[in-house]
Amino acid sequence: MKKALIVSLILFLFIRCKKEDAVAAQISKIETNVSVERFDRAFAKAKPNELGKLKTTFPYLFPNRIPDSAWIERMIDSNQLQLNTATNEKFGDFKSETNEIENLFQHLKYYDKTFSEPRVITLTNFVRYREKVVVTDTIVLIAIDNYLGEDYDLYAGIPKYIAQEMKPSQIVVDLAEAYSERQIFQYRKKTFLDEMIYFGKQLYFKDVMIPFKSDAEKIGYTPQQLQFAKENEDMIWTQFVENEMLFSTESSLTARFIADAPFSKFQLELDAETPGRLGQYIGWQIVKAYMENNDIPFKDMLQKDAVEIFNESNYKPPK
Known part of the structure; x- marks a missing residue:
């Protein structure tokens, strides 16, 4: 059973890569007139x-x-x-x-x-x-x-x-x-989750439109800041969930985790080590999970409600 799952995963990744290569080849042939x-x-x-x-x-x-x-x-x-x-x-x-x-x-x-x-x-x-x-x-x-x-x-x-x-x-x-x-259309931006998903859509848009740029460049992090976000994704998510932030309408959460800032504000000793905008980073990972786990056109996702994206993403941060 385990061997069959591994083979299926490899086959799935192979097919996806072939599809992505085909799209990239089509895009490279599109004529543009940029002056x-x-x-x-x-x-x-x-x-x-x-x-x-x-x-x-x-x-x-x-x-x-x-x-x-x-x-x-x-x-x-x-x-x-x-x-x-x-x-x-x-x-x-x-x-x-x-x-x-x-x-x-x-x-x-x-x-x-x-x-x-x-x-x-x-x-x-x-x-x-x-x-x-x-x-x-x-x-x-x-x-x-x-x-x-x-x-x-x-x-x-x-x-x-x-x-x-x-x-x-x-x-x-x-x-x-x-x-x-x-x-991007989002019916409302009332909760912290709404804000996260909005910027997650924005960052996923960059994944699609400028795949030649690094993830650090897309989000405006240094390589070290991006590495912190990746290595601490589970901790960040745990803080958001355990402190019941996701569906909160508290406006201070936007300043603490979404807006440009020198660091994110968990009100913990490690704050000084963090990059700002970690709420945007988590929103990005949720939207990525949604697109990986659902068969939906990219442009349709841009119009989806934040709660629907979250519920159907099956997002789980890596341990």
Whole structure:
């Protein structure tokens, strides 16, 4: 009996791998037309008398409420000049980032036949790291001064747990996250479980759309933080269950385990050793278990109720 189960498992894994390989081959053949427009470079090179030309080419970047004098002043601002130099040195021709964006768009096209490539425009925004990317049906804006590496001088006042994600490899991760927010439906987000499953869906969306990125990059952890989450998954889950957190509507749980933070707050001695957002990590594992244990299309899962996903996931953390 044991031998038969092992053989069945091996056969199942073989068939699944073959299916995944076939999908990957189809995705790689999808044609995309990605051309990144470097507004950051155009603005860095422009003279005050060329502002009108810039406004004609990129009208949506020049709101009427901001006078031309403010843009001309920005052209000679010392911080802006520093960002011009830094972004040019860091990204050069933006080729590797463009390749990853193209790969993301291939996956989006495969899973959504209505998707068409938007204009992709890079710019700087004086390191407003809460506004790194903007995604619409027709335009993608990427503020590349937010991806210069966690040790960049202008990031000195930014908390380390935020700065660690401000590097070039996270651009396509942030874009995938922005696209996930446009496709995930959740009827309500009232309980801690609702929050966990929402972000679990978001992270699973990244599994599907950017499989070329590591799990650490998808969730914004260092390799060491991801290893902690994996090694302590059973402990984390036990804390959530024994303290009756899953169906709690206590808003503090979001701050303790879902929101960006330097560490998660179990109110235990080990807190300082933990990464933040462990509720997101557990939600990810629940959604993974749901997809492994149920025959359901990926896009249908994005619309499912959190309680239904949890109940049908048969999630059990590894011991």
